Amino acid sequence: MTFNIETSAKQARIAARQVAQLNTNEKNQLLLKIASSIENNSDAILKANNKDIDAGKAKGLSESMLDRLLLTPQRIADIAHAIKEIIALADPIGEVANLILRPNGLQVGKMRIPLGVIAMIYEARPNVTAESAALCIKSGNAVILRGGSEAIHSNLALAECLHQVIKDQGLDPNMVTVIPDTSREVIEKLLKQRESIDLVIPRGGEGLIRYVTEHSQIPVIQHFKGVCHLFIDKYADLDKAINILVNGKTQRPSACNSLETLLVHQSFADKFLPLAAKALLPKQVKVHACQQSINYFDNAILATNDDYHAEYLNQEIAIKVVESFDAAINHINEFTSDHTEVIVSQDTSRTQAFIKQINSSVVMVNASSRFSDGGQLGLGSEIGISTSKLHAYGPMGLSSLTTEKFVVYGDGQVRD
């Protein structure tokens, strides 16, 4: 049977009505059964994953790619655990934030509802398949999943599991679609199904996101990259400044909320940079420094404009001394990726000005950029981070997969 994305998307739209009507208990029961089924079927899933691993080795995938692809009994237990954490999240659907009374007696409120059908396009890790499906179901949405070709057998085995449970509950299995077609053409067609699909979320490299943005007729949540800045103001507390720098750069450099550029106020450079150099040394951080800061570091390289645009994602940092607060703001506004920017300062006028003048999705005062994460900011499970301003901006929780409709209660009112 050949796969047709247009037909599948229409079936997903129909199934979306059903999942939107499930109440919290029904959704949680369904998710609990899905979690158990994944654990109970781990043999079949591991067998399918083995095929992907073999194919990956034959294709010459790197060790780190193969590791991302690999499932183990422990990793399957982790997937089930992640689904149970999603069960524990508050259900955003049905909430009416406030109901205002109009002068003519109409009551007007906004009720949170699912978006409808969400398409996710992503790369290697098979756990994303199960967890994305769970997040969409919990928020009352149908989902269409298009994982990477490397993980296709694992993804289809997980889909098999989910579909069995959904059917056993007497529900429409089209609420979760795993696309079996791994060609790029299927993505191009998917991106035109605007009558059936409400939102596309691409997760992966910049190339994938750019491709989806340029070809989609459906709204896209974008996360291009995280070039996070740390500005050490002249009124910074020295200890906090060092800790926030080291934590932001080195605690997990592959994460998008890690620091990439350090800006230091010139009046504080003499005090701060020698300690910064000492603190970064044992972590073997490669430094790209400006003319004014290069001599504080052993083996530093002169920074180019490209360095200030770079998302290194490893033990590497760009450093610049700025002559003033305004120069720091201007630098950030020029090079921002709209992800996360941090100021370290004890002066509240300056921290308030920083918050006002920087409109990145997360603006922080005296805290590590590594907190820029849905879980850390209190959103529960994280769906991703949006660096485009429409619909969602910054770390996204479940409510980013919803919208609000107006509800109006009258008693026969008509308009004059």
Place this chain on the structure above:
Amino acid sequence: MTFNIETSAKQARIAARQVAQLNTNEKNQLLLKIASSIENNSDAILKANNKDIDAGKAKGLSESMLDRLLLTPQRIADIAHAIKEIIALADPIGEVANLILRPNGLQVGKMRIPLGVIAMIYEARPNVTAESAALCIKSGNAVILRGGSEAIHSNLALAECLHQVIKDQGLDPNMVTVIPDTSREVIEKLLKQRESIDLVIPRGGEGLIRYVTEHSQIPVIQHFKGVCHLFIDKYADLDKAINILVNGKTQRPSACNSLETLLVHQSFADKFLPLAAKALLPKQVKVHACQQSINYFDNAILATNDDYHAEYLNQEIAIKVVESFDAAINHINEFTSDHTEVIVSQDTSRTQAFIKQINSSVVMVNASSRFSDGGQLGLGSEIGISTSKLHAYGPMGLSSLTTEKFVVYGDGQVRD
């Protein structure tokens, strides 16, 4: 000097930073001066408008098109008045809805900020130029305006006025751009400026909106059409039902929130339809009725499937008798334009079920669909109605031109 949209969009992005930093007083002062300047320059504006009217007559525009295009001293006073109403609106920018405290002592909130650069693409009426500019300035955004070619002289005269005031205040005139190029190519190029423009709002016919949706790499707020349904349940109050029908269909049939389809529960048809026929008769409403309802009306025509899709926008209605509550829900879900749907019923279980099962942007109980409007629902001035679910859904007020960033206040916290 030839107009280059890429350059203009980049200049608008730079100006956007400035307008985002203006406080409420500064924005209101600027708008007040703009309102005065438009009134003071009414001679020049009327003269420019005269050119448009002459060109429109030569082109053979219809009387109603010419009327929409026409400016008079009174209409110019109305524009100034509309700007003063925008001044009176609350400034959404800077508001932090709630600041939660995380277990590690971080305070996390979301602050409302402007989107940045908004592009509006619209047709005839020149008042949209001034009012859209005012709404964008009030919400801290820069704006790029592309009006219809018919109104180009009027639009440029208004732009002249605005630019003079903005420059007199020492501000960057690029915060408002009126595109002098009336070709379609300029729209195509505009829709690719995703590095500079954050949102596109097309206002006009379905063709324009479809064109923009299909060609845009920038998020689009869509309003395709309003096929609003009224469902008269078997437990409806007869008087309310008649009033809501007559008001919804005939009070201003050209508005998108007017009724287009009436659904009547079969157990109530005998009671309701004779009165409905009597009430619609003096308004000369043309009726497209189903087999079961056609005999209640003089001169009714048998409704086709197309009638249930139709947005008549005049004294014309499609009518269908449904056998059950569920049949009404299914009909609406099949034919909905996601605009506004109304139930008339005294039974709260059924009104609650209607609210739950219909996810149009506005769902009403016992009230006229004509209330589906930003002003009527308490949003202040209306920017439009979105019938797509992303970012904004339903009538949009000023806050639809904004987004939220996370603000995080720490005291040196780092991540474990």
